[in-house]
Amino acid sequence: MSETSLPNYISVATELQQAGLAVSPAELHGLLVGMLSGGLGLKDNSWQPLLFDYTNDGMGWPQSTLQRAQQLLNKSSEELTDTTGFELSLFIPDEQVDATVFELADGLSEWVNHFISGIGLIGADLKKASVDSKEALQDLEEIARLGIDEDDDLEEQAQLLEQVIDHVKVCVLTLHAEFGAKPSDKQEKPVIH
Structure with missing residues (x-):
């Protein structure tokens, strides 16, 4: 896994606000991770129109802000598909931005709500979910x-x-x-003749 890390929370919040987008960094990240977890393809840009519809009445985002969203998506995709470690970063206000316990709880709630929305937007067939996935989704809703x-x-x-x-x-x-896209192993396996 690469050593890229999530950007500064306050910087992203400022970028989103200056772009006139009524979405917090926690909401944006939760939505993107939800889409990835619901089955968004790893090389698929279909997330952009969904993001525009959900956050900006279908209007596009400024290029620099869209690149920031792409950066968050790439980082999360790396984490979710890394088979050597099961680490996932949640982009929520924390001690690095001197967040209070209330701000942290609010950020987590925003993240989780938008994660659930992201799974729904991408169209994951939750009716056919395993018992473990249904339980995980129920826990997240609570x-x-x-x-x-x-x-x-x-x-x-x-x-x-x-x-x-x-x-x-x-x-x-x-x-x-259960639902997320997995990286293809085809290019990694050598062909033996």
Whole structure:
């Protein structure tokens, strides 16, 4: 897997805002990962019109912002198809941007909601899903509705939220394993005569 990492959250938020797009970085990333997990082809640009329809009333995006979305898509595709490690990055506000536990929880909720939308947009046949995938999707739907209560112990809530984030990653990997496109092995295997 390459060593590319996700860009700075605040920079992407600023880019999206300056482009007049009413979508947060968490929502954008969740949508893209949802499309990948639902079966978007690895070399398929059909995600762009879906993205335009879903986020901008069908209008195209500025080229620089679209390239940023492509960068996020590529990074996520690498992570989801890497068979040596099962690591998935969620592009949500975190300690790197001094996010509060409330901002982190809101970002996670946005990410999960848009992930579910991405699976739907790409047309994954969830009616034929395995029991594990159906359970993962149910868990994600419940997680999307979670919130943090101001009166609760915020340190304890932050620790619980980290566990929820880890569970979201497992759910995403479960869904991608069933519905997501896999890289072709044909070019990697030598032909023996």
